[in-house]
Amino acid sequence: MSIEVKVPVLGESVSEATVGQWLKQPGEAVALDEPIASLETDKVAVEVPSPVAGIMGAHIAAEGETVAVGAVLGMIETSGVATSPAPAAAPAPAAAAAPSAVVADDAAALSPAVRRAVLEHGIDPATVKGTGKDGRLTKEDVLAAAVAKQAAPAPVVAAPVPVPAAPTVSSDGRREERVKMTRLRQTIAKRLKSAQDTAALLTTFNDCDMSAVMAARDKYKDVFEKKHGVKLGFMSFFAKAVCLALKDFPAVNARIEGDEIVYHDYVDLSVAVSAPNGLVVPVVRDVDSLSFAGIEKAIAAYGKKARDGTLTMADMTGGTFTISNGGVFGGLMSTPIINPPQSAVLGLHRIEDRPVVRDGQIVVRPMMYLALSYDHRLIDGREAVTALKTIKEAIEDPTRLLIDM
Secondary structure, eight states, X not given: OEEEEEOOOOSTTOOEEEEEEESSOTTOEEOTTOEEEEEEOSSOEEEEEOSSSEEEEEXXXXXXXXXXXXXXXXXXXXXXXXXXOOTTSOOOOGGGOOXXXXXXXXXXXXXXXXHHHHHHHTOOGGGSOOOSGGGOOOHHHXXXXXXXXXXXXXXXXXXXXXOOOOXXXXXXXXXXXXXXXXXXXXXXXXXXXXHHHHSOXXXXXXXXXXXXXXXXXXHHHHHHHHHHSXXXXXXXXXXHHXXXXXXXXXXXXXXXXXXXXXXXXXXXXXXXXXXXXXXXXXXXTTGGGOOHHHHHHHHHHHHHHHHHTOOOTGGGSOOSEEEEEGGGGTOOOOOOOXXXXXXXXXXXXXXXXXXXXXXXXXXEEEEEEEEEEEETTTSOXXXXXXXXXXXXXXXXXXXXXXXXX
């Protein structure tokens, strides 16, 4: 019996995706809920699980192909029929051909329990000697074969040699290589260009003395981690400082929708995170009501999901303000681009010792440049500059975060 594997619902307003990679090839055993393919949407990569246990059948959609929600991706064979390669696959040379994966020579000869065990463990019944009546296979025969298969040393297979994209040669003899942009990278490009074309972007800068925050972190980091099970980082301080500023300057936390301004009485903080497939921006909900530990735990959880490629559409939907930390990569200063439909983004940068004047004396302090990019259509310069100054003052004197100053 052939079971269709269809493109699942991918989230609100998402109607299509690109087949990123087939994780199972025709003829390979597939367990129930085992990922068989990955799909790339505008924001995340989504794994498609198998709806049944069986053998991977034909790939209906090829890698790189755009598929709509509900479209058939491929087939899973659950009967005793050997599967054949996907139509687009090139035939292997006779000397290197591997035997086809066979579920059963005669499906009717296998009991339901034996058939289930065969599918579950990927055993070829033709290679197992049956001990049941008339030489039939029993479930115990299959389980014993599965144990033996696991115990056997893995065959030595030469590592596949990656095939580079066909290079092109320019008129002066230099080589170039063309690689198709991933769907995620295409979306990032469109959104960033749209932000530049639509918003009246402007950036204001300030510098921030990190001495007080660094001293507080050094003093409490061990106790904090022991109590809450998460490290105390700088991001929670900045998140709290941002909430303080947005409370005083609600336009920085607003958005333009048509000819209206939408103000929010909450802060859903988008935190830019570097993932293997590009920059992603998960959202920490109601960050204004979270504790320092709650903020650090949420950010740490999103960081892990980004690295593992398990972020969902819901994780990145919404957001009223963004913090982007280029300092982790060594950036000294930048002009971050807003994340539409948001109207502002705070850019953090690396901390470095610099000479500054304090009480008429030149001293060395750990300094960080802060950058606030904003949509000048909605946010006036006075609001942007004062909001950034509020963030700076809260970081330089963290007591302000406790007494709402």
